[in-house]
Amino acid sequence: MNPRPAQPLATAHSRAASAPLATAQQDFPASSEPQAADRALRFPAQLVEAVERCWRKAAAPAEWNLTRQEFQAALERGVARRFAAAAAPDAKKIEAHLDALHARDLALALACANGCAAAWDFFMAQYRPELYRAARAIVGAAPGGDAASRELADSLYADLYGLRESAAGRRKSLFEYFHGRSKLTTWLHAVLSQRHVDEIRRTRASRPLENESGEVTAEAEISAAAAATNVSSPASSPAPDPARTGYLAALQSALAAALGALEPRDRLRLAYYYADDRTLAEIGRLLGEHEATVSRKLERTRRDVRSLVEQWLRDSKKWTAAQVQECLECARGEWPFDLTSHLRPPNAADTGASASSMGSTAAGRKI
């Protein structure tokens, strides 16, 4: 008999938390699972010990006025969020999850969300300098960076405190989105980063977006430049040749298939390198690998993609080796430009329509 945690007592929203999300105040992070994550969840009896361990680890000082029940409720919310996709999360998994939580940080966040003054003093003392430092690092050394970073940090600070009113008129603190899966510091960095990136994209979005997904990417800029060049030098690209178009279209599909067959991490590495133009060192930091490893793996992934593409063309399209070769030849030289002119048109209409969007692929993202 496999003990199962109690099913949610109700699917009713445990809080009005989801409402503010709908108002899309971009300052609050969008939830990836707006509704389901907030369903109420109660821990089954066998998790009592795990919860107790967690509570003790939190060691919330008395002046924070945090009750065990509140803490448990927070834990439950976190679990619901994490295991929302699973119908009935295994107790063991929940226990593992609880043990891995940063309980102390969670307690602090909770106390701050409640508005406890002592907790806020603690937070200010411990985290405020870090907040400003991180904002500075994120914004970078661009001119006006000091002011921008202060603004970034201040706006976050205000939201953490819950100075904004939610649609329901209830003060809502950003802390409510923290569930202890990471250190509070890292979470703050993430929130700052998100705001910063959104701000950047918002200010850039006034340019026409090339990308069919509506996002302004480095690639979009390249293609903008490419399109411009293409227009200005029509002589450089040969007249659209149906065979060539066919080849390029096939190549596009083959590539999509090949990328889909890659391991997510390899694909991510490729994206960092080709789509974001990051250096090997940066990629190494982002992925936790050494530069040399990054380079090596990129090379291997490129080879894999190449062979996958060729294989796909042979298998799916039933092309001969010579045709495959010719197809790849087509990709040389003017490839990006040709593709822009031959493959873009169907998408141009879409991008035109979505040009005003703020550049988020996520349905649930703010704005």
Added chain:
Amino acid sequence: MAAQDPNRDRASAELLRRALASPDGAAEPCPDPEILAAYAERSLDASETAHYELHFAQCATCRDQLAAMARAAAPAPRPPRISWIWNWGWIALAPVTAVLLIAAVFIARQSREKTASLAHVQPLVAMSRDNQTATYARNAPFAAPPSSPQSAQSEPMLALPPRAAHTPPPERTSTPRNEPALAGGVATGAGFAPAPAPAPADDKKLDSSSGQLPLTARNYTDLSQPQNAPAAPAPKAEKLRASSETVTVESDAAGANTEAAAPGSLADNSRGRVAAAAPSALKSPANYSAIVSIGQVNQSVAVESAVDRPVRSLVQSPDPQVLWRISSGRYVERSTDAGATWHVQWTNATANVVAGSAPSADTCWLVGSGGIVLRTTDAMKWHTVTPPEAVDFTAVSASDARSATITTKDGRQFKTRDGGKHWTPAP
């Protein structure tokens, strides 16, 4: 079908860029900061990691966020050193590197011993075949080999690379283009300072010393020689400190030590290093044996290298940033950034300039075969100076814009005190 072809690689790169930028999905909403934070701390489990990495691969916004977070994490999280060390690739490399290092040291020591007996050369202008590549006189290369004076001598490579086009005249005394009696070396102040000797076999080094030097002579450039650059060379002028010697390459028959007039280059005052470049261009070592000797120092350096080198000689000025370069005897270039970039100053397709001396950053004297004597006093215009005789000159040592001493191929010297209008034979 491995992509050896760079074009293919570029095409592939473009393909990838395009494909990655137009994701077929990323339809999934972006994860919360909490997930991003947990991902950054690597506390997501394996399936979550894979799932979100797939999203990140398709979502530039998330990637930008992750990059921003990486910036925020102050001491950027680097892969722990220990894992780096344990990376198998490095483990495999370590012994190889160690072996190479040991071998290099061993070889250096060997050559050092070989040349220990040879006189020390203070060539001033290195003649090397010009090959237009900027592998020249940079700081870096020189920084590399710290060598003792001895080993410096083993840099015969520095000596001159034989000029491919030239057929080395059977006897040295004839003056084929790069015949050299000069040592060119250049000791650059800043650049060369650290490096004692232009690594002999090293391309990066002063090409000045390329050249095939006669087997028995060692031409060489020793940058490290403050101590070696013996006072001997008796710099005729303060500035000439280390480089006042000229090196004369003679046929082995002669074996005489000749003291040529001043150096083509001025060593760096602060270090007194002289880059000795061996006499240039001996086409094949077999044909020549040259003994390069320097004035009092009386050292000769055997040439060991038979590698073709670009024929160039460097002329160092007292300012470490300013260098002149004689390429192929036909044109002269100047650098004001210690060799990083060069500007052509003078060309003459039929000339054969072999040596130079720069008493200041703006003044330079050049001499060559056929009585060529040139001078500039403003680092811009070159003026021909009437030589005392229309003979081949092999070396020059100048103390300022007006005073210089030139040496002929057969060892005679002439001095001028008025910028070349009048010459007097020097005893």
